[in-house]
Amino acid sequence: MRKLAVWKFASCDGCQLTLLNCEDDLLPLTDQVEIAYFPQATRAVAAGPYDLSLVDGSITTPADAERIRQVRAVSRRLVSIGACATAGGIQALRNFSDIGDFSSAVYARPEYIDTLATSTPVAAHVPVDFELNGCPIDKDQLLTVITAFLRDSKPDIPSHSVCVECKQRGTVCVMVADGIPCMGPVTHAGCGAICPSYGRGCYSCFGPQDTLNTRSLAGRFAFLGMPEPAVARTFRTFYAAAPPFATESSMHSGGGR
């Protein structure tokens, strides 16, 4: 049987939990693939190399920068899962600030804390075979990715925007109908357009999609009355360090380095 490993770096565990949340598919999956390393689920460890490694979390410490290299070395295929692993996650807000300020807001003795000044995606450290977006990732997409890699094929994950998903499920556009600012036009599909179906604008927890125009969306937000610092913050949240969003946010006041 092929071997699957799941590794955790700086994260909330939500993306790897998504695997355990595949309640109906979990046990059938374990009939097809050996869960060789997954500390959230088992203390058993089968020796590497592993056919497929899923990595959740971003790189934030010197030790983790070393550990991700070792993970890559024992993995035939490596897929980073979630905003943390693919873009640095919410903790990448430190990249736009002074890490000393952040650390002293939490710890009386920041000098005891061994941390890097930035939170970076896995791909900034080692080559990755595929990146799956989401904060958290979607469980059906996760299953698609696992099944595809176990068959040695590329997973079929659409790269259009959340807007397309709203059309598919027949949700009326919240920005057009209600003037609610929505990140859908620049956000990678995958969630099924959940927020607009709850009457809320998308806040881009799936990150930037491939062909996007952040400039025109930011203009739209301004037209809808959103103040500059709010525009900056909207682009600087769960995918703050993803290049298209980082660039856009730094163009608005309150969004300086």
Add this chain to the structure above:
Amino acid sequence: MAMLARVEGEASMRVRVDGDEVTDVELRVFEPPRFFEGLLRGRAWTEPPDITSRICGICPAAYQITACQAIEDACGVVIPPELAALRRLLYCGEWIESHALHIYLLHAPDFLGYQGAIEMARDHRPLVERGLRLKKAGNEILSVLGGRSVHPVNVRVGGFHRLPTRSQLTALRETLTAALDDALATVTTVAAFDIPDTEHDCEYLALRPAQGYPIEAGRVVSSGGLDFGVFDFEDAVTELQVPYSTALHARLKGGQRYLVGPLARYSLNCAALSPLAAQAAAAAGLGPVCRNPFASIIVRAVEVTYACEEALRIIGEWQGAAAAAVPVPARAGTGYGATEAPRGLLYHRYQLDSGGTVTEARIVPPTSQNQLSIEHDLRTFVQARIGLPEPELTRQCEQVIRNYDPCISCSAHFLDLTLERR
């Protein structure tokens, strides 16, 4: 620090032994810090629910609801009872999901002698399937009310973005009726486990509401007689940093260690359990106070039963609401919130300026509060088993740690035990 050169695992335990006596136990947590209290500064008052949700993927609703409460408190807003009831319903879903995960996937394998749930499923498939079904029922509440189970999108300061429909709630009722049977069966199953006979003596701390079992509200009470409002939390508790861990260590102002979580909640509030949950607790042999950390698995099962019954009660009494949310205009001030996350009391404090910008944030999660008690338990435990071979001692220590379902439970599967003998 030499330990930082480790290659695996986020927790390690160092035990110092002098002759036959355990002189020191350190539980070192290496969860890389993500600095939430730092990154919340400068954000708008509407943002902490979604941002703090990302602290924990297993109990996101706990963070969202606690953040909402603290911000509403700062802005002087109290949400209407029908919206508070929906929050409690959402929270019930999280208790069911999180407790089922812990009971079946993390803790039961320890009692039945398996490395993990997947190995256990080879011999006990129906048992694991029951656990997954229960977990799914909890997640269904989160999905209906929240839009999805991990990091729900429907919670906002002031209430919700959209109210659930009648037919959604009716469908949930069917799921929960079946889940209640699974929950009762869970209590019976875990009560039959071989529970080591041991007791600990730390102070218990939990919320106590005017009515019902504590979930999303209440004053803070303790077995030592403390009784105060949430706004006094930081006067009663201090958090200390220790050089060997990224988790802060909390103790009471008098210096005592204390414990939050199911054992504390149950022991301070079991009179408020629903009829079926109370019956199940009695049948499982739980008295009015439970001081055996290994029996926490039974208490969790009782709490799952309660959460199913409570969710059914809320759905049964639901009459609709005038609006999905009430307005929460920003104002300068400080607000406090505390709720009972599955792992225990969770505290948030926010300071806002007049434009609603967060100027300071404080978050005290359950795990940091339990750290000292876990260390203390481990010391007593290791002292009594000092002759065991190290692999067996490691396995048993992991189980002791899992009794507390710490947020590091996953990494505790890789407890790296060092015995220093002198």
